[in-house]
Amino acid sequence: xxxxxxxxxxxxxxxxxxxxxxxxxxxxxxxxxxxxxxxxxxxxxxxxxxxxxxxxxxxxxxxxxxxxxxxxxxxxxxxxxxxxxxxxxxxxxxxxxxxxxxxxxxxxxxxxxxxxxxxxxxxxxxxxxxxxxxxxxxxxxxxxxxxxxxxxxxxxxxxxxxxxxxxxxxxxxxxxxxxxxxxxxxxxxxxxxxxxxxxxxxxxxxxxxxxxxxxxxxxxxxxxxxxxxxxxxxxxxxxxxxxxxxxxxxxxxxxxxxxxxxxxxxxxxxxxxxxxxxxxxxxxxxxxxxxxxxxxxxxxxxxxxxxxxxxxxxxxxxxxxxxxxxxxxxxxxxxxxxxxxxxxxxxxxxxxxxxxxxxxxxxxxxxxxxxxxxxxxxxxxxxxxxxxxxxxxxxxxxxxxxxxxxxxxxxxxxxxxxxxxxxxxxxxxxxxxxxxxxxxxxxxxxxxxxxxxxxxxxxxxxxxxxxxxxxxxxxxxxxxxxxxxxxxx
Numbered sequence: 001x002x003x004x005x006x007x008x009x010x011x012x013x014x015x016x017x018x019x020x021x022x023x024x025x026x027x028x029x030x031x032x033x034x035x036x037x038x039x040x041x042x043x044x045x046x047x048x049x050x051x052x053x054x055x056x057x058x059x060x061x062x063x064x065x066x067x068x069x070x071x072x073x074x075x076x077x078x079x080x081x082x083x084x085x086x087x088x089x090x091x092x093x094x095x096x097x098x099x100x101x102x103x104x105x106x107x108x109x110x111x112x113x114x115x116x117x118x119x120x121x122x123x124x125x126x127x128x129x130x131x132x133x134x135x136x137x138x139x140x141x142x143x144x145x146x147x148x149x150x151x152x153x154x155x156x157x158x159x160x161x162x163x164x165x166x167x168x169x170x171x172x173x174x175x176x177x178x179x180x181x182x183x184x185x186x187x188x189x190x191x192x193x194x195x196x197x198x199x200x201x202x203x204x205x206x207x208x209x210x211x212x213x214x215x216x217x218x219x220x221x222x223x224x225x226x227x228x229x230x231x232x233x234x235x236x237x238x239x240x241x242x243x244x245x246x247x248x249x250x251x252x253x254x255x256x257x258x259x260x261x262x263x264x265x266x267x268x269x270x271x272x273x274x275x276x277x278x279x280x281x282x283x284x285x286x287x288x289x290x291x292x293x294x295x296x297x298x299x300x301x302x303x304x305x306x307x308x309x310x311x312x313x314x315x316x317x318x319x320x321x322x323x324x325x326x327x328x329x330x331x332x333x334x335x336x337x338x339x340x341x342x343x344x345x346x347x348x349x350x351x352x353x354x355x356x357x358x359x360x361x362x363x364x365x366x367x368x369x370x371x372x373x374x375x376x377x378x379x380x381x382x383x384x385x386x387x388x389x390x391x392x393x394x395x396x397x398x399x400x401x402x403x404x405x406x407x408x409x410x411x412x413x414x415x416x417x418x419x420x421x422x423x424x425x426x427x428x429x430x431x432x433x434x435x436x437x438x439x440x441x442x443x444x445x446x447x448x449x450x451x452x453x454x455x456x457x458x459x460x461x462x463x464x465x466x467x468x469x470x471x472x473x474x475x476x477x478x479x480x481x482x483x484x485x486x487x488x489x
Contacts, residue, residue, distance in 0.1 A: 010051065014043060018281045031380035033131070033343055036281055037373065040288015053289040056354040062286045063348035066279035067162065068250055070344075072232050073276035074159045075206075075254020076269055082152040083255075089326045090156035093336075097157070097322035098164045101340075102128040104314035108306055115360070122172045123364055126350050127310065127371055129165035130158055131343025145394040146387065150332060154339055162345050163198070163248040167191060169349045177356050190243075197244025199252060205235040206256025213262040214450050224264050225271045261452055263443065267414075280344065287347045291369050299363065303370035310371065311379065315340040331390040338386050342375040414442075415467045415475060419459055422484040431455035439478050440468045 018039055022032045043049040053059075083090065105124035110117050146154075171187050209231060218224060235253055236246035262268075296303075316337040323333055350368040353361035387393050419425060425433060430441060430453055443466040444451040444459075451457065469475040 010043070010049070014039060014285055015278075015281055018285065031341075031376045033280070033284060034373070034376040034380065036284035037288045037376075040285040041291060041293050042288075043285070044289045044291065044293070046293045051289055053286070056290065056351050059286045059290045060348060060351040060355065063283050063344065063351070066283035067247060067345065067348065068232060068236050069229075069272065069279050070276045071159060071162065071247055071251040072254045073272040074155075075251040075256075076258050076272055078155060078159065078255050078258060079152075080255060080259045083156045086149055086153045086156065089323060089328075090153050091160065093153070093157045093319065093322045094161035095164050097318040098128045098161050098168070100318035100321055101310075101314050102165075102168060104317050105306065105310055108309040108314070112302060112305055118172060118176050119360065122169065122176065122353070123306075123367065124314075125165060125168035125172055126352075126364065126368055127306075127342060127346045128168065129162050129342070129345040129349070130340045131345065147332070147392055147394050149328070150335065150392055154336065159251045160248070163195070163245045163251075165345060165349065166247060167194060167245065169352055173352055173356055173358065177358065193243055194245040195248060197242050198239050198246065198248035199244075201235060201239045201242070201244055202249035202252030203256050205231065205249070206253035207260075209253065209257045210260040210262035213264075213268075217448070221264060221267075224268060228268060228272070229275075263450060283344050283348070287344070287369075290351075291366070295362075295366050296370050299366045299370055303367050303374065306367065307371045307374045311338075311340070311375070332392055335386060335390045335392045338379060339383070340375075341379050342372040346372055415469065417465045417467055417479060417482070419461055419463045419465070419482065420484060421461055423459075423461070423482055424484065425459045425482050426461050428459055429455065430457050430459070433481075435478065436474060438470060439474060442466045442468055 018036050021035045021039065041047055043051050045052045045054075102121060102124035105127060106117065106120040109115055109120035109123050113120070115123070145151075171190070175187075209228070212231075213224065213227070216227070218227070232250055232253070236250050239246040239249040258269075316334070319337040319340070320333055323336070328336070346368050347365075350365040353364055358364075435441070441453050444453050444457065445464040445466070446460060446462075467475070469478075
């Protein structure tokens with residue numbers, strides 16, 4: 001067996017095992033991220049398979065690529081109307097909250113370990129980002145719905161705090177490694193420039209994407225996902241080359257794109273959701289392979305101390321200070337604090353010191369990895385309990401229904417139908433057709449235009465209808481009423 005075949009076999013085995021093992025997440029409330037990391041560790045050099053993987057640069061590149069599509073999928077799944085009321089609080093939490101969390105963690109690290117304050121601040125910046133995607137996966141599995149303002153706030157924070165954490169990490173690391181070439185004014189300017197360029201490009205690309213998708217008229221529907229992948233990569237690379245924050249750009253592009261209708265929207269959202277899962281599995285397996293579990297006991301004591309400080313002091317302090325002028329209650333702020341789940345981003349950021357030749361890079365990586373594992377296991381498994389204890393659950397029981405509505409349409413349920421000459425439905429409005437509830441006309445193509453149908457939309461000859469119907473029999477039965485009337489001899 002050639003090496004490529006062997007690695008493909010291992011990759012396939014680990015990916016399939018990750019998907020199957022994720023069922024444990026739903027059944028026992030164990031975060032899927034913990035399972036993916038655990039499988040990577042078991043497959044690594046200290047594990048059962050003994051795969052030797054120490055390519056930090058490759059792991060970082062995988063992580064960067066993964067974050068691009070995870071953030072875009074997160075933005076594409078975000079409803080602007082839901083986050084608009086809490087936009088100010090969410091952005092403050094994602095910027096000031098991250099900065100404060102990093103600072104308070106640094107205080108603990110400075111007095112606990114043999115670190116300078118800048119080195120302590122570096123570790124704080126690395127661990128400051130949260131991963132609320134895991135939170136929603138757990139809450140959905142348990143059928144728990146949060147109060148209206150909490151869900152969009154956590155959603156916005158999780159997507160928008162990663163760029164801030166990445167910027168802080170890169171900035172502090174460069175200040176440590178090249179102190180003579182940096183100053184505070186320069187980095188403040190870079191901060192605003194990165195977020196300004198990233199924000200502008202993100203909005204522009206997000207605004208243009210639906211327009212292009214509606215007008216490009218690709219022959220094969222399978223090319224639309226390919227186009228969006230290229231579009232996202234073009235956005236990220238352009239933002240980075242122009243000095244902007246590419247991660248912020250792709251996240252904003254997803255949000256802006258979702259505000260408009262475009263062809264194959266539901267399917268594209270479903271595609272990028274699936275791609276996001278692939279990326280999560282890939283990055284966590286890679287990071288799990290990179291770590292040496294045998295080294296973790298050496299940092300267990302300090303890791304536990306920092307993890308407890310982070311969960312009970314640093315994160316709550318950052319949240320309560322950032323939201324002091326908001327309308328959130330004490331219990332809601334306490335829950336936001338507990339939702340500060342650490343995920344992929346801190347571990348990816350922990351690889352940055354390696355590539356810069358930082359002396360304490362291995363120690364920082366192991367500590368961060370331990371904290372992430374502890375955070376996922378403790379905070380992740382207790383989320384449902386904390387939601388009930390703090391009484392932040394929504395009284396309405398429509399959470400499961402929301403997930404159904406938000407679920408993507410499948411290709412096999414979509415049909416195309418052309419209205420022929422002398423069809424019975426020509427000149428009739430959609431409401432006059434008296435269609436079954438599960439027979440939906442999603443889109444009408446008329447000449448070279450795409451029309452979003454309403455009940456009053458009149459059907460015309462040569463219209464192409466995009467129809468969604470789960471039942472093939474019902475689909476055929478309804479369409480019989482569309483056919484031209486047969487002449488009687």
